[in-house]
Amino acid sequence: MQADRQPRPARFPRFRARLFALAGGLCLAFASLAAAQEPSTPGVDPWAVYESTWFDTVGVADGLPHSTTTAIVQDKRGLIWIGTFGGLVRYDGYRMQVFGQEPDSYAGAVLPDSYVRALAPLDDGGLLIGTNAGGLVRFDPETMRFHVYPIGPGGTSDGKIFAIGRSHQRGIFWIATERGVDRLDVASGKITHESQTPLDAKGMVPRTFVVAEGKAGNVWAGVDDGLFVRKPGGHFRRVRSSDPVVDEILHDQVWALLEDSAGRLWVGTGQSGAVYIDARGQGHYVPGFSGKDSMARRRTVRAFHETPQGELWAATDGAGVVAYDFATGRVRSLAHDAAMPSSLPGDITRDIYQDTAGNLWVATELGAAHYDPHGRKVFSVLPSPLETHTLSNANVHAVFVDPRGRVWLGLGMGRIDVLDLAKGSMRHLQLGGEQAERDVQAFVVAPDGSIWAGAQGISRIDPDTFELKSSMIPSLDGRLILSMRREGNDILIGGYDGLFRYDTVSGKLIQMRHDEKDPKSLVGDQVRYIVRMPGAWWYATISGISISYDGEPGFVNLFHDPANPDSLPQDYTGSMAFDSHGRLWLGTFGGIAYLDHFNPRGPFRFGLVGAREGLPNTKINALLVDRNDRVWASMANGVAMVDTATHRVADLGIRDGLRIPSYIHRAAAEAPGGELMFGGLGGLTVVRPYWVAPAVGPARLAVTQVSVNDRPLPLREIPRDGGEMALSEHGRNLRVDFALLDFRAPMETHYAYRMDGTDTAWNEVPRGIPPSAIYTNLPSGTYTLRLRATMRGLDGRTVETSVRVVVTPRWYESPWTLLLGIALGVAAFFGLVYLRTLYLRRRAELLQAQVDARTRDLKAANERLDHLAGTDELTGSLNRRRFLEQAERVRQGAAADGIPFSVVLIDIDDFKSVNDTYGHLAGDTVIRETMRVISSMCRADDLAGRFGGEEFILCLPGALAEHALDITERVRHALGAMVMVHGDYRIRITVSAGVAMWRAPESLNSLLGRADDALYEAKNDGRNRTRIAGL
Template identity: 35%
Template sequence: MLAMCALAFAAAGPVRAAPRWTNLVTTVFHNYGRDQGLPHPVPTALAQDRDGFIWIGTQGGLTRWDGYRFRAYKADPDVPGSLPDDWVQILHVDPAGTLWIGGGAGGLARYDAPRDRFVRVPLGPSGGRTHIGAIADDGRGGLWVGTDQGLHHLNPANGAVRTTPIAIADAPVRALLRDRSGALWVGTSKGLLRRAPGSAGWTIVALDHAAVSITALYEDVEGRVWIGTQRRGLLLIDRPGARPRAVGEGPILSAGSVSAISPASPRELWVGMRGNGVVAIDVATLQPRFIRHDRTVANSLAHDDVWALLRDKAGSLWVGCMGGLSYHPRTSGLISAMLASENSVDGLSATDPQSVLATRDGRVWMGYLDGGVDVIDPAVGRVAALRPGDSGGHRTILPPDIVFALAEDRWGGVYIGTRRGLYHSGPAADGVRLVPLPGRDPQMSVTALAFDDGVLWVGGDEDGLLGVVPDRAGQPGRVLFGPKDNARLTDDGVNVIRRGLGHDLWIGTRNGLYRLDLATHAIDHIAFDATDRGALPGRNVVAMLIDRRNRLWVGTFGGGLAMMTGRDAAGRWRFHRIGVAQGLPHMNVDSLQMDGSGTIWAGTDDGLARVDPTSFAVRAVRQADGSALVDYYAGAGATSAVGEALFGAKGGLTIVRPGPLPRWTLQPPLVVTDLRIGGVTLPVAQVNQATATAPLTVPPDANSLAVEFAALDYTAPERNHYAYRLDGFDRDWTETDANRRLAIYTNLPPGNYVLRLRGSNRAGVWTERERTLPIRVLPAWYQRLWLKLVGGVLLLLGVAMIVRWRTRYLRRRQADLERQIAERTADLRAANERLGHLALTDPLTGCANRRHFLALAEDQIGAARRGGRPLCLAILDLDEFKAVNDRHGHPGGDAVLEMAGILLLDHLREGDAAGRIGGEEFAILMPNTAIADARLFADRLREAIATARITVDGLSIGVSVSMGVAELCDDEDFGRLYARADTGLYAAKQAGRNRVETVVAPAS
């Protein structure tokens, strides 16, 4: 595809080179079609209204998008106020906020938002059922409307429409533009017209071809007018009075059909093409960048037949294509992805770059999971490739197997570590040669490489570490560290090698971290210790880097990220740990890179993370930030000579340019998306208007209220947060997520209330202004005050008569009752004791029930604070409990729960409390216990449960538990203590289950 684009513009002469990666990275979209709820797969018009909703006109009706749900409007002649025409050709929002709809055959209509209906506007004597080609504001509150019958003007004072003659007779109007000077441009099927401000005459704009059909008009910030045509491409008028000139001379822009033009950013303009996708044009250089549909890339443009473009208020781009609606969120531009595509002749040749190397000449080498190597020039694309083949014993071709590692030597050559041996290529990547290494089989796996100070360090999957001094041709010479030295490594599987300060060489293996002193060959083994929060956090070390302060950072599988802080008084190496509790997306850290600004980036099994090396603050980066890839490969990363952090992932390469990643501070409008009283849907415009103050009235015969609402941050709506509160009824805010944006109230007492709604953007930043809805609940006839007073008086009289009669009767019964009471006192006391026990205890396990346990927790936390004593909380969960229920049925599951409860209660110490929180989850409160003792107690309990068995229907059943333990901090309530212990439980689950994880107190 890129080669075709280069040929298309070859005739344009020399141009300034595009910035690095510009023509290689993929513009990523989120696509919406029928499967996502779009009512018709061909969006033909786009608009954003005053409230922030996105409106999509299609060939099968109109729909409104709120980030979660499409609401469709269809034409129905039997329903008054319905859409006049299902084929929506044009959408336009005027300065007053009114949405105008131009149909393919049904004429002009406006959306009456307060009544949620459409009002037809007749055009001309025929009633105006005609094709609407364009709509533009006239600058005075009226509209210009272009149709198949010519040009029309809508008077804002009286709503009257009159036809305005134009200089080209019988020419349907397809495009309109009122420029900043007030001049009106009219694009017709036979040419382009311009009328100067205050003039009644028309000027025909001379074009290179007669009777050119004009399809789109746009004025940029510099006052240049861009002209889209049918089959004549894109034209540009640089200055007033200048002759239009072609933009580009290739077949797409010079002979293609333009459907829409929209600004994309201050530097770029997007041009929608019929059948040729989107052309992004650099407004300064006029260089094009082609955005096309790619059937091998799921999040590419939905289709190449583009009908409409829209840049929304947040700066994101919407594209209406033949295949659906494509959405490209606004990003900082710092993060982009080069995705593998079979349509690209000069991009990646495979989908899985397992190893990445940035060489000194500015190029990037990538080795693939299925074998082979590409050499990428970030300015032009792939410049060389080493293809794999069945070597059959030959030494000059890469094997068809994984390329684990790459390293550049001092002469610009590159070593290539594969599953079947080590190879060497020259700087031009014009061939390879097998490199036999002393003391090892040439076909043995090479999993890690590093070239430093003239020494090639080789890590193997089976034979540890080797250090040799190679010659210019890449062949090994003197051995510095060989097989005899590897006896001091406790694992032969080397994942990563990094040179540190002085004589330090760091080796990451499957069994921890090693430090090799290059002067003495002394080796320190830094082992993983699950019981030590300051030790190496994971056994399998797969990534390392040295930051600008010469600190070692380590990425592990299962243990997250850690920075080495030095040795303690006992000589143990200590680490500062960073995991999911601190914001890391996943505990498997595959690659670590430091960009040119000194920022640390981590590629994980669930996306990319930015780590501030000073504050250790972690920010997960998602698709809305430009990171389209989420599943990164171990060791597949590099930092380029210009400071770009590069990461190989499943599907392609992520490029992170150095620079501050801005916080997402968008204040999205908070709108009501659905409103129902007594099950009847009401128009939402009446509550979304900024001036709406009239209360919503809830009648007594329909005492129910349901309000759905949304914060219109479309970049990642699933990450928005919400809350609501009904003043006069609710004490506190009810917080909820994007899946439950619904406030429902039924059987409210009569009175006046205020419903308050809150929403956030994708970064969790709450909107500054709440949306408030005054609500009045009317009383039923039997709830009126006068009726209540009369009824009260009658009730009092009746009660008085009954009391007198009952008093005489009760006196006669008093003696009998006193005797019966005395006899039953003992029985009642015993029954009360039994009932009290049942009210506080879970009947199956014998542990305290949830309510009683929470009350105990509050008391114990208060006592611990007052006495200055430690207190710990353990949260435990039975592992794979669903499998027990599935295999043995609920009787088996109940038996396991009962057994766990018995073991738990048997292990409690004096003063401890245990409760069943819900399902298979339990909690233990340990007053007067520090974290170390709590960990020992938890491990004993875990081992006891793991070894216990119970027999049900002749079958022996056992179960293990995962536990998280946290110690109470100053000024910490039970909720925060529980959340930290639960984080430890989650970490235990992620680390393999049947284990205990402690959670350290957050830094003060």
């Protein structure tokens, strides 16, 4: 909601063009003047301090062998490898293959040590792994085995590998170990010891945490007592700084090194944060990022990463991630927030990695978290009591922009948050009185400039001091306020009780309500939205729209007419907005309605953008039109964008940054910078309509694992796009796992597959199931397996890939074998015909005898089935169906000869406790014993059966109610005195009963109903008793 901002009315095109031209000229003139007076400064995003960095976490529940992750890389095929305290994981976004020390490690590949400290991808698709105690290991994708390099002479200096650094020379890697720096030539497998030589600096201790090679060929080593460098052709020397503060930091433990795009070397220390060394060798202190009082809080800086957005991320061992903005110098912390599940899962971070799709991965002690910096078309402002720029309540019921450009958010529990985008501040307000526990659903600027907030009643807020005053209109204190707008000195107020007009000068309050007898009255009493139109006010309700023309009494009402396709698509209406072409767009619970040619007096012939046009949900809560004539609509379960010219619909998703799933009716407004705000259940969603994500390569749909006869193929044999895989004559069962390797929104990506030659249509993979193509008993031949992934979002598209599958024929599937088989088949056919003839003659002789014998058996079986169909399996008594059949015969006989009969319903009291205490088998024993006692009390012509569960029924022909009561009481007392034995248990029960005597010409159902009422009365009177139904 914008302060006193109306939907854009239709304009004459020529006048509008001139107006825009004049405004554009003025803007250019002022811009030129400003540019001449002030130097240009880089733009600062006013939302930066409010935007939540949303992390998705891959944890133990997803298959990690240990929650503590230590290193993350991406291999040549695009899969993510994650090192943990408990092993190594290969991850495709859905599935994990776990490599550890145990014999059941994936594909039988066993690591010498499960504690992985460092990873480095190799050009052949393999991997270098540095372990805590098992030394350096190389993973071979062809053999699916680990090669362990020796420790000591001819191998690494020590079995504890801290880090692996890539050299600029192909196939060369630097290894940081407990006893110094090593150099590995991958091609030859040769390892040389590069530090601790006699010519190295004497103060350089062996324990090396990190090693890196710079662009100039310098080798930098971070050790236990500082930073050392070896220039080409030289030896390791201590790095010093003329700045004593920086020099002291450079003597701290050095755990992380990174040369950024500007040639600066960033140094992460054990307790002193991070500093950088420029190309001239000068050390620099960074406020907030350097020193023991930095945001790292004396925690070890374990890794760096420079993001394309111009930030340096530093992973710390206990303070989360500290981010430094190169352009602004701003330092911010990305840490775990217990009140915000989307925050970093843990603060102990050991590595940061950016994959080819742009995701930033952070290794934490509670899983591997990843954040998509490209999904910022949409972002969320979330609730948390632990931060200063987060919401004070989760649910945003109203969004309003005041004349100063401040954003007011009406929240649940009487809370209001005010975002001053210009100052980057957020103020939390709490309404008092009866409004303290109510949702704040409306704002308006009063004639005196104050802000009025509607919840249960109306409060006044001073826009300067934020002083609160409750009960501005005492007569409305008990009413829920849904909408407010100002007209001169009057405030129009919509609620559940109709429309109110309040005169702020005289204090007069007028109420207008719906009157069924008056067609010109308000169309409905629930007024949810008030809009100023040319020459009229429009009131959106849940019963339609009421139009009040200036100076005219009464309302003109618009509502849905099933017989008129041009009427409103649904009566539940809400927000409205004009585009630049004068088209009116209207949100309803039947879709987005629009008027191509708006005329204030009508006629109103509405078009519709609904499910047929691709709208994922037709319950529109709020809509806004951006400056490029695109409609953005919040729905019950998401946000959609509609192109006003083509009516093309795009459903926003996680790839766009949309995280809040559900939205609140009418809660929307445009921010001063053109951002669109939607209030939701869980926070505020902000859409940047004009933001364009950095260009990245297309997401790759890849085969990530292949199993033939349940045995995985080596990674090197997995086919790429357009590749081929061959199945031997013994391998006919195929499973192909595939995934879209952008790791951005796995639950929003829809997969399908088809095998040309076997499938007639695409096989859709159900959402939530890891995508796999599975085939069994494939015939020999050549097939094309097609794989498809469809992404959701503004840039949603479909990606396809295919691989050839060649199935080698078995020996008996050759053409000559087939011809021989046909010949043998023909011969066998004629032989079988002859033998069949002989056989049929013999069978004809026995047929009649068999028919007679089976007829007799069938008759006996039918009699047995009839008996079983009428018998209760547990007690052996009549079941409900057979009992009702025989009881109906008794009733018909009574109706014919006038002999009375009674029906008794008996129910075991508190039978559930028997089952809960002694078990269901004991319950079955109780039911059998109860039926046995009841049957023993019956006469020869009485009917007794199990009515269902723990309920039994008697039909007593010729018995008056008193006789039936006597029999029932005998049964009740017998059961009450009886101890039932089940195993070691001794069980006592009581029963309640209802007796009803038949009264002509009453139906059996009516009689049973009265007996059931009597039983219910017995239960209510305390159980263990009998009651007779009234006649």
